[in-house]
Amino acid sequence: MATDPTLADWYELLVENHLVAGGPAASIVEELSGKVPLVPHSVGLNLGGEPDPEHVARVCLLAEKIDAPWMSDHLCLTAATVHAHELIPVPYTPAVAEHIARRIGELQSRTGRLFALENVSSYMSYAASMQTEWAFLKRVVEAADCGLLLDVNNLFVSAANHGFDPRAYLDGIPLDRVVQIHLAGHQVLDDHLRDTHDAPVCEEVWALYAETLRRTGPVSTLIEWDEALPELPVLLGEVARARQVREAACP
Ligand SMILES: [Fe+2]
DSSP states (O other): OOSOGGGSSOEEEEGGGSOSSSHHHHHHHHHHTTTSOEEEEOSOSOTTSOOOHHHHHHHHHHHHHTTOSEEEEESSEEESSSEEEEEEOOOOOHHHHHHHHHHHHHHHHHHOSEEEEEOOOOSOOOTTOOSOHHHHHHHHHHHHTOEEEEEHHHHHHHHHHHTOOHHHHHHHSOGGGEEEEEEEOEEEOSSSEEEOSOSOOOHHHHHHHHHHHHHHOSOEEEEEOOSSOOOHHHHHHHHHHHHHHHHHHOO
């Protein structure tokens, strides 16, 4: 990140890239910390499974180091006997909701910081699920008394893949808990949509973003583009459009 750090209002740190002392990844944190707001976003807390105590300790330490306004990870399972390096959805059952809420509660107690839970893009579901995703998400965040990181692209992708109405999802979750929004591009494949973070935000997702903001009011928004990176002006164009949509939706 050799460019002007004030090009965006704030940045998200993909936590697992910054947990080792020394080297370029640590120097980015040192360079930006205190100059622009940094929000830690994890992909490895494995909320649907068992915690790795050493990993949890490192994530919490980084959140303290950068004085994070909040921290986040996904509504998913990432490891059981092996680390999957994937965000695998969980079965929507009361026992799983209770487990994830307890894990989030432990993180919030330990750090004294708000935790924001993110919805994932999914390509499978479980026969064991007893609720819709949105009812399950509501149950978890209310039990944990935590925030929501609403990924509008993930919502669009999962709605298309599973055949539900994304507006019913918005109706069903506690939107007053949304502290952050993600936007990203996806790929349209023969029989499903795939969340890829390698393309511009599509028109339907911009429209769903505007619909979300009309219900939530202005919310901190991050463009996720981490594969096939374009030239910087293209990225900044996405940031500018997010600002335009926000201003139009929340005058
Ligand atoms: Fe996301």
